[in-house]
Amino acid sequence: MTDITRIEPTHRLSRLVVHNGVAYMTGVTAQDGTLDIQGQTRQVLEKIDGHLAKAGIDKTRMLSVQIWLKDIERDFAGMNEVWDAWVPKGAGPARATGESKLAHPDLLVEILVTAAV
């Protein structure tokens, strides 16, 4: 069997699970649910930068991302505005964006990242 490394495990999940050269990240949401979509997306992406650093990598190593929006019709453009400014040009992940209500009603965006270590 191959090794599994778990970063920041809790009783429920692990923040990051690294196996066979790939890091799987728990879905990331903003800590401040009063912010609008730009503000929440900015917080989410800052947290992702921090979590990637814990695995010794950065955003140029992202393989695949899912973006879940509470209200895609209203917030797709606002999320993309912040995303486009953050993602490494020409080195972005495969991406898919869909609508999904999230664990708390004030959360507008959750991002799921898979990256190469």
Added chain:
Amino acid sequence: MTDITRIEPTHRLSRLVVHNGVAYMTGVTAQDGTLDIQGQTRQVLEKIDGHLAKAGIDKTRMLSVQIWLKDIERDFAGMNEVWDAWVPKGAGPARATGESKLAHPDLLVEILVTAAV
């Protein structure tokens, strides 16, 4: 090319696909749609235990899980109650939970698992 092993393939999908040390599992739902969220989650997790066994592993080898709930506001706490009792403490997967209606209206929860063989 690397080998792909398919466990319980049908005309539509495979229950498990194993490649390069990773097992990808088809989304799991309860067989009894009359159960509440606790009952359906319990059935789903029992089925996941069984499917992992078919790949020669168990729940300590989970890498990443997505949980889709039909009604996240109503059922998030009930799902977590059953999940928390089941997941290996300190060895949980990366996890994300969102709201999504499922293939049949009586299904309340579907869980997608990726695990290391």
Added chain:
Amino acid sequence: MTDITRIEPTHRLSRLVVHNGVAYMTGVTAQDGTLDIQGQTRQVLEKIDGHLAKAGIDKTRMLSVQIWLKDIERDFAGMNEVWDAWVPKGAGPARATGESKLAHPDLLVEILVTAAV
């Protein structure tokens, strides 16, 4: 660090990201949003065939697929009709289907593919 190959990168994302023997594909939607679910699913699957070819593989190498439908109650059967005719019998991927509104209101289906190169 292991190599990452990005196929058709834009300022926002990459069509395909290949790493460690696995190809991650950006979510695929139909170009013609006036089509019904059968027509849109057919366009999506044709596009997936083309994208897999860019990575030097075909649909027999799919590991895992997520299917997001705008209206799962109405369109699950129609999507499956086209899917079942397309997917390699006995060599299908792990699969999960849920409901999610998509990036444009006229899009009825988006498919996310992970495949082995």
